[in-house]
Amino acid sequence: MGLTTVTAKQLEVQRIVDVLSRGVAQHRLRPGTRLIEAQIVDTLQANRNHVQVALQRLAMQRIVTIEPNRGAIIAQPSAREAREVFAARRAIERAIVESISAQTLHEQRERIAQHMANERQATTSSDRRLIVRELSEFHLLLAQLSGNAVMAEILDNLMVRSSLIVALYQRNDVPACASNEHQQILDALSAGDQALAVQVLMAHLDELENQLALDEPTAPEVNLREALAGL
Template sequence: MYDPRNFGNDLPATLELDMPTQPGRKAAARTRLQRDSTHDEIYERIYVAILEHRLHPGTKLAEERLAEIFDVSRARIREVLARLAHEQIVELVPQRGAYVAKPTIEQARDVFEARRLIEPAVLRRLIATLTPEKLARLSQHNDLEVDARQREDNRAVVRLSGEFHSLAAELAGNSALARSMRELSVLTCLMIVLYDAPTATSCRADEHSQIIDAIAKRDAARAERLMLEHLDHIQSSMKLEGASDEVDLEEIFRR
């Protein structure tokens, strides 16, 4: 006769081992979360260092050195570098290693051509789906940029200026546009360093404010025109030559 008290007593030992306990599942989930958090943190720190011009185009990103700095394995660093390479922020050179991307003149032109096609579409979609919350986020971000300019914090100005365009794409609600805009923004930051475009003229203080004003008034035509003029100013401020100095990776990522 079946006795429910004996249920599971006759299970094979191997089957019992294949059934993870609740604490075991939680521990595995925590490990995955920690791994993902570490990966994302390292990615963001390298990404921001590039945006803030602390890592210049052509800088070598030595796996062993980065592993020491972030206290992780070289395999973890390799994963992060592969992700950055997928986004064209880093170049992986066989037998030589990883380097911060160094866009050519032709690539620079391609980036601006892409931005002139994408950003008007971003603005149209953002205006069509505009909410008070979205407008507030844009305004708050612009306030941070204005504050950074007043403090003459050039690194923050460069980072926040690039992030403004990524934020607009994110708020527009199209994930594909947001991914593309993030990549194009960081490539533009690299080009500003590479071709010695002065921040004061490449990203003028009032242009983002004017774009936000047009968005707030739902004036898509004006917003698009202002954005295209903004991109013209950035591109026209770039020179055809630039140089990258050797850098101390540990100094850049010092906590």
């Protein structure tokens, strides 16, 4: 019974972590947003203790900052941290792409085709959150295709932190990730040319970083209940 109780608690904490992380990744929860425990408990129908544990876990992942007398807020990465996150992404995503074979792409071709169709449909819409979600999912899909669960877990955290960075520093309101570059990476991998795939990926990440204005911005106000609704 004890094991069942612990497992249920872990699953519930993870649910809260996942919802808040999605809120960040989809730019619903922007940097500097105060995470009021009572509102999270009410909106997610969650236990306050579970919410507290989830916030502590997110703080360890540098997605949330817990400050004395202020509580938890969505992290506001500095310009230096932004550069470091992109440096880490280059290292991890290079290793991920180098781990993907042409055979893997062939075996997973239906899954990949479905994602790319979703991505193309999203980029023709005016739904910024949908665009951001689908373009980010491509990078996570590559991590899953690599078969390395540890690299996938690391990249998942880096992608959420990247969402914070984009929300703070992107120069315009157009998502920087480009679907055609994603297709070029897939084409190179399908041809067995991992070196070309890495080259396109590095240029892609360079462009993403170059579209950031790395100065110190001011965070806008966010309605927490509205941001979490439906996640």
